[in-house]
Amino acid sequence: MAWSPFLPEVMQDPSNGYGELLAACPVHRCDDFEPPFFTLSRYADVEMALRDIETFSSQFGQGPRFTPPIGMLCDPPQHTFYRSLVQRAFTPRMIEGLRPRVAELTDELIDKVVEQGSCDLHDDIAFPLPVVIIAELLGVPTADLERFKHWSDIQVAAMGARDPSIYASEQEAFISYMRNQMRSRREDAERGLAPPDDLMTALATHRDNDAFLPEEQVLSVLNQLLVGGNETTTSLITNAMWRLLQEPSRWQRVVADPTLIESAVEESLRFDPPVLGLYRNTTRDVSVAGTTIPEGSKVMLHYAAANRDPDVFPDPDRFDLDRPRKRHLAFGLGVHFCLGAPMARLEAELALTRLAARLPNLELAGDGERIAPFFLWGRRKLPLRWH
Ligand code: HEM
Secondary structure, three states, X not given: OOOOOOOHHHHHOOOOOHHHHHHHOOEEEEOOOOOOEEEEOOHHHHHHHHHOOOOEEOXXXXXXXXXXXXXXXXXXXXXXXXXXXXXXXXXXXXXXXXXXXXXXXXXXXXXXXXXXXXXXXXXXXXXXXXXXXXXXXXXXXXXXXXXXXXXXXXXXXXXXXXXXXXXXXXXXXXXXXXXXXXXXXXXXXHOOOOOOOOHHHHHHOOEXXXXXXXXXXXXXXXXXHHHHHHHHHHHHHHHHHHHHHHOHHHHHHHHHOHHHHHHHHHHHHHHOOOEOOEEEEEOOOEEEOXXXXXXXXXEEEOHHHHOOOOOOOOOOOOOOOOOOOOOOOOOOOHHHOOOOHHHHHXXXXXXXXXXXXXXXXXXXXXXXXXXXXXXXXXXXXXXXXXX
């Protein structure tokens, strides 16, 4: 089949081709990338792969390229150890505790543009909101926030770039910054001084058998929080607003009845998942839907296509605020299920709630443009206006 994630029409709108993939090519091989990779698109196959972590391993990374096992980007038991460390900062209670700050920050961001009559949703609200919240949680000093935002952008761009080396020096600058932050917390702890009470301190000063954890491991976990959580949440906010505003009557329904916001966020996650798919690595030859995938292959689990599988979601290509709730795969499933899902949902729900309350007459002023890389889906710009 001629489908490829790099076709211009698929780059423009990845949903072009889901129907064909699902119906005619449930195991697709893409040779237009190094390394070549397979794509699973049917809900049942994606779910099977997510559960069979022995065959569909994360040991060599969840991205399109083979990477060494590090931090949480690997299989149990190492994965379990690092995940449980971070999990402590992401309990439902702790996330709920962020609610007032997220609402306050959203209002501050709206305050900055409200008199203008127009803004770019991505740049002015959807991008700064999650970056500032995660930076505060980690304990990044306010003075460094702009640099931190910039690095967040770079990390995402590098992930899917055909030549990631162009970002190498920026990435090194970020790692060295985080390393210094980590070391100063460890020095404080060793001198008996109290380091700041933040997530970075918790990770940096955690001791296993009386020793700090290896620096590279902690840096990888910190990096994953940044890469995994920022652009994705930004995209959730822009994608959800884009679909709501595309049909003004939809937005007006939400404005009139904000209890619909939760459904709007969930339907956006199903319809336009910010992570279109992630990768696994086969540890043996495995047959899926009659096709053999050889051992050692990269396999993309296409969460977005699975979310449009008509066997699970009737009339899948309709964005439907009244759709009965069923488990979509926007946050994955199983042992790697997104750790930040409650945080992303909280931020998106509050962003939509405050926008509906304060700018009920919002309109799209264009469709903006798609973000890169090919396995993420969001809008780099989303111009809005109101009166
Ligand atoms: C709408 C926003 C988000 C989306 C769509 C999203 C999506 C995902 C997906 C699909 C996975 C599963 C990875 C896999 O299958 O291999 C994942 C894992 C993860 N996400 Fe998210 N994510 C979002 C927000 C966040 C946030 C806000 C954070 C934290 C600040 C975060 C941190 C993580 C981490 C640490 C993992 C790895 C979990 C593991 O391997 O055990 N994510 N995310």
